[in-house]
Amino acid sequence: MKSTLSLTVNGVTRDDVVPDNLLLVDYLRDKAGLTGTKIGCDGGECGACTVLIDGRPRHACLTLAATCQNAKVETVDGLSRDGRLTAIQRGFHEKLGSQCGFCTPGMIMASEALLRRNPDPSEADIRDALAANICRCTGYVKIIEAVQFAARERTA
Amino acid sequence: MEYLPEMHLHNPATVEEAIRLHDAAPASRYLAGGSDLLVNIRRGIEQPDHLVYLNGIAEMHAITDGPDQISIGAAVTLRELAESVLLREHFAAVAQAAGEVAGPSHREYGTLGGNLCLDTRCVFYNQSEWWRAANNYCLKYRGDTCHVAPAGKKCFAAFSGDVAPALLLFDAEVELAGPDGRRRIALMDLYRNDGMDHLTLTSGELMVAVHVPKMPSAIPTGYAKSRVRGSIDFPLAGVAVRMGLQDQLIADLRIGLTGVSPLPFLVRGLETFIGRRPDDACLEEVRDVVRRQAKAMKTTLTPPHYRRRVAGALAQKLAESIF
Numbered sequence: 001m002k003s004t005l006s007l008t009v010n011g012v013t014r015d016d017v018v019p020d021n022l023l024l025v026d027y028l029r030d031k032a033g034l035t036g037t038k039i040g041c042d043g044g045e046c047g048a049c050t051v052l053i054d055g056r057p058r059h060a061c062l063t064l065a066a067t068c069q070n071a072k073v074e075t076v077d078g079l080s081r082d083g084r085l086t087a088i089q090r091g092f093h094e095k096l097g098s099q100c101g102f103c104t105p106g107m108i109m110a111s112e113a114l115l116r117r118n119p120d121p122s123e124a125d126i127r128d129a130l131a132a133n134i135c136r137c138t139g140y141v142k143i144i145e146a147v148q149f150a151a152r153e154r155t156a
Numbered sequence: 157m158e159y160l161p162e163m164h165l166h167n168p169a170t171v172e173e174a175i176r177l178h179d180a181a182p183a184s185r186y187l188a189g190g191s192d193l194l195v196n197i198r199r200g201i202e203q204p205d206h207l208v209y210l211n212g213i214a215e216m217h218a219i220t221d222g223p224d225q226i227s228i229g230a231a232v233t234l235r236e237l238a239e240s241v242l243l244r245e246h247f248a249a250v251a252q253a254a255g256e257v258a259g260p261s262h263r264e265y266g267t268l269g270g271n272l273c274l275d276t277r278c279v280f281y282n283q284s285e286w287w288r289a290a291n292n293y294c295l296k297y298r299g300d301t302c303h304v305a306p307a308g309k310k311c312f313a314a315f316s317g318d319v320a321p322a323l324l325l326f327d328a329e330v331e332l333a334g335p336d337g338r339r340r341i342a343l344m345d346l347y348r349n350d351g352m353d354h355l356t357l358t359s360g361e362l363m364v365a366v367h368v369p370k371m372p373s374a375i376p377t378g379y380a381k382s383r384v385r386g387s388i389d390f391p392l393a394g395v396a397v398r399m400g401l402q403d404q405l406i407a408d409l410r411i412g413l414t415g416v417s418p419l420p421f422l423v424r425g426l427e428t429f430i431g432r433r434p435d436d437a438c439l440e441e442v443r444d445v446v447r448r449q450a451k452a453m454k455t456t457l458t459p460p461h462y463r464r465r466v467a468g469a470l471a472q473k474l475a476e477s478i479f
Contacts, residue, residue, distance in 0.1 A: 001163075001164045001165070003165070019162075020162075020163050020164055020165035020207075021159075021160040021161065021162060021163045021165075022160075023160065023194075042198060043195045043198070044191055044195060044258075044262060045388070047259070047261060050261055056264045057260065057261040057264060058261055058264050058265055059191070059261055059262070059265075062190055062191055062194050062195065062265075063190065063265070064165060064187075064190065064194070064207075066165050067165070067190075067209055067211065069167075110260075110261065127387075128260060129260055131259040131260055131387035131388055132258065132259025132260055132261040132262060132387070132388050133259075133261075
C-alpha cells in the first residue's frame with residue numbers, strides 16, 4: 001500500500017507518494033537524492049544512518065518513511081550554508097575526526113543534536129551522546145576533539 | 157539484511173481503533189518505536205502483512221502523577237523515562253534502567269511498552285535468514301531443535317529488556333486492552349518461563365499503560381547491567397536492587413533479574429536477610445543467592461557461568477552503593 005507523505009527535509013517541504021514499507025533512509029537516498037546519510041548495518045547497531053527528526057537523533061534505517069508525516073527531518077546534506085561548513089563540520093575537518101568517512105554523517109548529526117541542547121558538553125557528555133555511533137578508524141579520540149572544537153567555535 | 161516485505165501501515169488515533177484494525181487483519185503486529193520489530197522483520201523472524209502504528213495515540217504518551225500511583229503510557233519513550241524527574245524521585249531504578257537501554261538514539265524512539273514486550277533473544281535466533289537456514293533454524297522459529305539445549309523440548313531464549321526487573325521492584329501493574337476490553341494484571345503475570353511464548357498477552361492485546369504504586373517512604377533502588385559493549389548492548393545480565401535499612405539493619409530487600417532466563421523475575425528467598433546488618437559477609441551471601449538463581453543458558457557468545465557470576469557481583473555492588 002502507498003500513502004502521501006508530507007514532510008520537510010532540510011527545510012524544504014516535500015510531498016511524495018511512498019510505499020508503506022519504505023524506510024526513511026531509502027526515502028532520503030533514493031527519492032530525495034540525499035546520499036549523505038549512510039546505510040551501515042541495517043539493524044540499529046552502527047549509527048551511520050543517524051538523522052534528526054524534529055531535532056532528535058534517530059536511525060533512518062529503522063524508521064518507516066510513512067511514519068514521518070509532518071515531521072522535520074534534517075540530514076548531513078543540509079548543514080552547510082552557501083558553501084560554508086557549520087562548526088561541527090569544521091571540527092571534523094580541522095581535528096581529523098573523519099578517516100574513511102563512512103560513520104561521519106551519523107557522527108555529525110548525533111553531535112549536532114548534542115550541541116543544540118548542550119552547548120558546553122563535557123567529554124563524558126560527548127561520549128554518552130555518541131554511544132550509538134560506531135567508528136572503526138579513529139579510536140574516537142579525534143572525534144571527541146572535533147566535537148569539543150565545534151562547541152568552542154559555536155560559543156565563541 | 158533483507159528488504160522489508162510488502163506491508164500495510166495503519167495509523168489509529170485511539171486504542172479502540174488500533175484493536176479493531178489489528179483484529180480485522182490476519183497477520184498484523186503493533187508497531188511503536190520499531191527498534192526491534194523492524195530488525196526482526198528484516199531478518200525474516202517476523203512476517204506481518206499489517207502494522208498498526210501506535211505513536212499517534214495520545215493516551216499512550218502520558219505520564220500521570222496520581223495520589224497513590226504514577227501511570228506511564230506504553231508509548232512513552234525510554235529517553236523520556238530516563239529523564240523524568242518524577243520517576244527519578246519515586247522509582248530511581250526504573251529511570252536508570254531506561255537510561256541503560258541501547259544507545260541514546262535508540263532511546264529517542266524505543267518505548268516502555270516495546271521494552272516490556274521485547275521478544276526473547278538468543279544467539280541462534282537473532283540472526284539473518286541465511287544464517288538460521290544454514291543451521292537448520294531453531295526451536296523458537298521454523299526449526300525443531302533448540303541448539304542451546306538439544307536434548308530438551310524447551311526454548312531458553314532470554315528476555316533482555318532492562319526496564320522490567322526495575323518495575324518488578326515496585327509491584328507495577330500493566331493495563332492491557334484487547335478485543336474483549338481492558339484488564340489490569342501484575343507485571344509479573346505478563347511473563348511466563350517459555351522462550352518461545354514468553355508473554356501472556358492474548359491475541360490482539362496491546363499494552364496501554366503501566367501503573368506503579370507509590371511507596372509510603374523512599375527506599376533506595378538502583379539498576380546495573382553487564383554487556384559486551386559498554387556503550388550500546390542488550391544485558392548479559394541486568395540487576396535491579398531495592399534495599400531499605402532501619403537502624404542500620406536490612407528492613408526491605410528485593411532484587412529483580414533480566415537477561416538470564418526467558419522471563420524477568422524477582423529473586424526468591426531474600427526474606428532471610430531482613431534484620432541483618434548489610435556487612436560484607438551478608439552481601440556476599442546475597443551475591444551467592446542471586447548467582448544460584450541466575451540460571452543463564454548458552455544464549456549469548458559470553459558463557460553462562462560468567463553471566464551467573466556477574467549477576468551476583470552486580471547485585472552485591474548495587475546493594476553496597478545504593479544506601
